[in-house]
Amino acid sequence: xxxxxxxxxxxxxxxxxxxxxxxxxxxxxxxxxxxxxxxxxxxxxxxxxxxxxxxxxxxxxxxxxxxxxxxxxxxxxxxxxxxxxxxxxxxxxxxxxxxxxxxxxxxxxxxxxxxxxxxxxxxxxxxxxxxxxxxxxxxxxxxxxxxxxxxxxxxxxxxxxxxxxxxxxxxxxxxxxxxxxxxxxxxxxxxxxxxxxxxxxxxxxxxxxxxxxxxxxxxxxxxxxxxxxxxxxxxxxxxxxxxxxxxxxxxxxxxxxxxxxxxxxxxxxxxxxxxxxxxxxxxxxxxxxxxxxxxxxxxxxxxxxxxx
Numbered sequence: 001x002x003x004x005x006x007x008x009x010x011x012x013x014x015x016x017x018x019x020x021x022x023x024x025x026x027x028x029x030x031x032x033x034x035x036x037x038x039x040x041x042x043x044x045x046x047x048x049x050x051x052x053x054x055x056x057x058x059x060x061x062x063x064x065x066x067x068x069x070x071x072x073x074x075x076x077x078x079x080x081x082x083x084x085x086x087x088x089x090x091x092x093x094x095x096x097x098x099x100x101x102x103x104x105x106x107x108x109x110x111x112x113x114x115x116x117x118x119x120x121x122x123x124x125x126x127x128x129x130x131x132x133x134x135x136x137x138x139x140x141x142x143x144x145x146x147x148x149x150x151x152x153x154x155x156x157x158x159x160x161x162x163x164x165x166x167x168x169x170x171x172x173x174x175x176x177x178x179x180x181x182x183x184x185x186x187x188x189x190x191x192x193x194x195x196x197x198x199x200x201x202x203x204x205x206x207x208x209x210x211x212x213x214x215x216x217x218x219x220x221x222x223x224x225x226x227x228x229x230x231x232x233x234x235x236x237x238x239x240x241x242x243x244x245x246x247x248x249x250x251x252x253x254x255x256x257x258x259x260x261x262x263x264x265x266x267x268x269x270x271x272x273x274x275x276x277x278x279x280x281x282x283x284x285x286x287x288x289x290x291x292x293x294x295x296x297x298x299x300x301x302x303x304x305x306x307x308x
Contacts, residue, residue, distance in 0.1 A: 103295075167276065201247075
């Protein structure tokens with residue numbers, strides 16, 4: 001890329017994007033196949049062009065300035081749009097692609113599918129890296145702003161420009177420690193509500209959910225002792241207590257690894273609609289399409305285990 005209308009060399013945007021990802025001159029130099037002195041000179045040009053230090057020393061590492069953090073998502077989005085604009089319609093060789101994709105994902109999905117995805121990246125596209133970010137307790141336009149490239153899970157976005165592809169439905173199941181009294185005998189809604197205390201997983205800290213709605217319709221109420229922010233965290237709590245929790249069925253292997261037991265909840269709970277979401281600027285990007293295909297195959301091809 002050459003200089004833009006204001007004289008700013010657009011190549012500096014690529015360098016800035018990599019510097020903010022790596023937060024290291026050495027790491028950025030390695031990614032861009034430059035010497036460290038050359039990368040340091042490039043950082044100096046970026047600082048002069050932006051009128052900001054961009055990266056500053058904090059002990060043995062470098063950290064971005066507030067201004068750098070504020071523009072990072074837009075810089076990444078601009079660089080990606082430029083790559084898409086000037087790239088051929090298809091990459092001639094996926095193994096030659098050097099990219100970093102950011103995926104917003106339910107924590108249980110990341111725990112269940114990150115390992116096979118990383119294995120596939122290593123085999124088919126070793127230059128592509130994936131960053132999994134947890135869902136936030138606040139809603140933000142991550143895909144539109146370029147903070148994330150792909151969202152995976154129960155997609156509830158209402159942004160009209162975001163593309164959503166539904167992959168199928170899942171369900172919630174109960175989970176308790178092995179030997180829990182609730183695992184014996186016939187489990188009724190009354191037993192489920194009254195014979196144990198409950199733990200909720202909520203990234204927003206909510207103390208009620210669809211289970212409470214279903215119970216209320218039967219004139220029942222459960223006692224919720226508290227919440228945690230992620231499903232993996234809840235499994236460790238459940239392992240050490242008599243609390244009752246819930247997980248999505250795709251997370252059952254995680255529960256089994258901790259010797260926890262899952263069971264069918266005796267309530268008509270709403271299905272979970274799993275899907276992918278991305279901004280349309282990625283539609284013509286072959287590497288992004290390949291990533292979507294990988295995630296689609298992993299999630300849609302999942303076999304739901306039996307409950308114990």
